[in-house]
Amino acid sequence: MKLITVLKQVPDAEARIRAGAAGVDLDGVTFVIDGMDEYGVEEAIRLREAGNEVEIVALALGPARYEEAIRTALALGADRAVHIETDVDLDPISQARVLAQVVQQEGADMVLVGGKQADWDSAALGPALAEVLGWPHSDWTTKLELAAGSVTVEHDTDDGHESLSMPLPAVITTQQGLNEPRYPTLPNIMKAKRKELAKRALDEFGAGAGLTQITSQQIQTRERLGKVIEGDAASAAAELVRLLQSEAKVL
Amino acid sequence: MILIVTTASGGTLPKSARELVSVARELASGAQVAAAVVGPEAAAAEMANYVPQVYALTSDALQPLRAEALTAAVQQVAAAAGANTVIMAANRLGQSVAPRVAVRLNAALLEDVIQVSGTAGAYEAVRYSYLSRVTETVRTVGGDATVITVKPNVFAVAEPQPGGAVTAHAPQLDASASRVSVGQRSAASGGRVKLEEASVVVAGGRGLGSADAFTALVEPMADVLNAGVASTRAVVDAGWRPYAEQVGQTGKSVAPELYIALGISGAVQHLSGMNRSKVIVAVNKDADAPIFRIVDYGIVGDVAQVAPALTAALKEAKGS
Numbered sequence A: 001m002k003l004i005t006v007l008k009q010v011p012d013a014e015a016r017i018r019a020g021a022a023g024v025d026l027d028g029v030t031f032v033i034d035g036m037d038e039y040g041v042e043e044a045i046r047l048r049e050a051g052n053e054v055e056i057v058a059l060a061l062g063p064a065r066y067e068e069a070i071r072t073a074l075a076l077g078a079d080r081a082v083h084i085e086t087d088v089d090l091d092p093i094s095q096a097r098v099l100a101q102v103v104q105q106e107g108a109d110m111v112l113v114g115g116k117q118a119d120w121d122s123a124a125l126g127p128a129l130a131e132v133l134g135w136p137h138s139d140w141t142t143k144l145e146l147a148a149g150s151v152t153v154e155h156d157t158d159d160g161h162e163s164l165s166m167p168l169p170a171v172i173t174t175q176q177g178l179n180e181p182r183y184p185t186l187p188n189i190m191k192a193k194r195k196e197l198a199k200r201a202l203d204e205f206g207a208g209a210g211l212t213q214i215t216s217q218q219i220q221t222r223e224r225l226g227k228v229i230e231g232d233a234a235s236a237a238a239e240l241v242r243l244l245q246s247e248a249k250v251l
Numbered sequence B: 001m002i003l004i005v006t007t008a009s010g011g012t013l014p015k016s017a018r019e020l021v022s023v024a025r026e027l028a029s030g031a032q033v034a035a036a037v038v039g040p041e042a043a044a045a046e047m048a049n050y051v052p053q054v055y056a057l058t059s060d061a062l063q064p065l066r067a068e069a070l071t072a073a074v075q076q077v078a079a080a081a082g083a084n085t086v087i088m089a090a091n092r093l094g095q096s097v098a099p100r101v102a103v104r105l106n107a108a109l110l111e112d113v114i115q116v117s118g119t120a121g122a123y124e125a126v127r128y129s130y131l132s133r134v135t136e137t138v139r140t141v142g143g144d145a146t147v148i149t150v151k152p153n154v155f156a157v158a159e160p161q162p163g164g165a166v167t168a169h170a171p172q173l174d175a176s177a178s179r180v181s182v183g184q185r186s187a188a189s190g191g192r193v194k195l196e197e198a199s200v201v202v203a204g205g206r207g208l209g210s211a212d213a214f215t216a217l218v219e220p221m222a223d224v225l226n227a228g229v230a231s232t233r234a235v236v237d238a239g240w241r242p243y244a245e246q247v248g249q250t251g252k253s254v255a256p257e258l259y260i261a262l263g264i265s266g267a268v269q270h271l272s273g274m275n276r277s278k279v280i281v282a283v284n285k286d287a288d289a290p291i292f293r294i295v296d297y298g299i300v301g302d303v304a305q306v307a308p309a310l311t312a313a314l315k316e317a318k319g320s
């Protein structure tokens, strides 16, 4: 069976983000595979290690710098990759329409994609992809088991969690808890350099200009009082309660 | 026409439904507002106290709720109502259904917004990005309609405007709506106020030391404040607390009036779920913990001593 793992390359979570007049300034920032997408790559590899015959294709839509994240996925265990290289900042709905075409051309049985992107804070790509493909979808997936022609998952809901069963093909959005992603080894990083990485152009997919546009970005700041209250536990607690009542007025 | 979509488990509307009403009224400016309410008839009747036109989706075929069935139902109600704008809460269900609806309606999606203005075809919204470190403005530039998900706990809850009409709507569902079968469901944690609806949140991290200490130190404080209980990923990974309580990038996003962080270091991934709280308090024994960079009030000390003292002081303040 064929598994596609969709990935993004995003600033490292610890990276210091700046914003200029033109929006977020990513100059000098360290980029990594989106942690959420990594769970999907890891899960695909584990499905193979469990004895399933799978081909793993990494798929990404983004600028040239994404190549590094794609090579990481290849070093982790993806067999080959498709990179739709573009500097256009397409919204997730429009991206889904592009990515779905590759998924269809590949004839994939399952797509794994991170549950929430660390740059856009968007959770839309997985469900939008499922809708364009006409496939079922499991969001916030923490456990996955393959059966003949179907997949059983556990996923988180607003109130807790539940198990779901759905026929393949399906889209699975991944998150923390699904597995513990491995690190690429040096020999595998070397091997990854020789794996196939096919470049495609956005024009091939009739993408249009997108549905939304970011017009400005600012670093979020909120004035905080930053008061440290001194004293032993009892007097610090009493002083804090007084401040919450009379100064912050939240009690 | 602006269509609010909300679900109601039990007979009552969630708080987010009334927040959506505020958003819809703000955007309407002459346009009509309608609501689709999935759940018992009583919830639809309650919604009629807020909007002029309510579609009651009481069908058993929608229970248990699945994204594909809800998507089909929303598309049908949107067509019946002549809606060019659909708004939903940015909770887990909303964030999975809204993108599907957007694809079906060939709509632009404005996701997890904290402000929105303009009119159909030219909306402008404010939302967070980069793990909530950036505030950005996004506008719609295409599509035949707009789907908006609204971050919970940001907008004021609307006041009633009684007199709305309720129409029953039976969705036409094909086989795709039921191809996902729902198995075991965990029960929602009972009793306490829901984390995403709480105006005060008491959160605990690994610094509490153990599951028992978490229970002993966090829960009594939450009881005194009628607060929701939240956890960090470290605590959830350790199996001390259920995932439903996790706040952060991979958990819930909250913005209460007061957030009390006990034994939490303040990792970016945790901050992204709570850094918009109005007032932030932290107790941590390490004066250099990153959480202290975003607090209004901090106490440097051992939670084992400070938390019980704080609970006692809060109890006294609440009692008087």
Ligand SMILES: Cc1cc2nc3c(=O)[nH]c(=O)nc-3n(C[C@H](O)[C@H](O)[C@H](O)COP(=O)(O)OP(=O)(O)OC[C@H]3O[C@@H](n4cnc5c(N)ncnc54)[C@H](O)[C@@H]3O)c2cc1C
Residues within 6 Å of the ligand: A035, A036, A176, B204, B205, B206, B207, B208, B231, B232, B233, B234, B235, B246, B247, B248, B249, B250, B251, B252, B262, B263, B264, B265, B266, B267, B268, B269, B270, B273, B283, B284, B285, B286, B289, B301, B302, B303, B304
């Ligand atoms: C992809 C990804 C997603 C993530 N998503 C989330 C998420 O959604 N939510 C989340 O929370 N994290 C998330 N994390 C994890 C995050 O990076 C941190 O590891 C986590 O938040 C740390 O939890 P903590 O503060 O409880 O533990 P720690 O970082 O271990 O902090 C414990 C704190 O307690 C203090 N302490 C210890 N003993 C005491 C005492 N006796 N009295 C007072 N203070 C004490 C210590 O000084 C320390 O600051 C994610 C990470 C990744 C990579």
Ligand SMILES: Nc1ncnc2c1ncn2[C@@H]1O[C@H](COP(=O)(O)O)[C@@H](O)[C@H]1O
Residues within 6 Å of the ligand: A016, A220, A221, A222, A223, A224, B132, B133, B134, B268, B271, B272, B275, B276, B293, B294
């Ligand atoms: N005053 C603040 N209120 C809320 N979040 C903040 C504040 N200052 C910094 N942050 C967040 O805290 C994290 C670390 O910020 P910094 O230490 O400035 O790199 C980032 O996620 C910031 O967005």
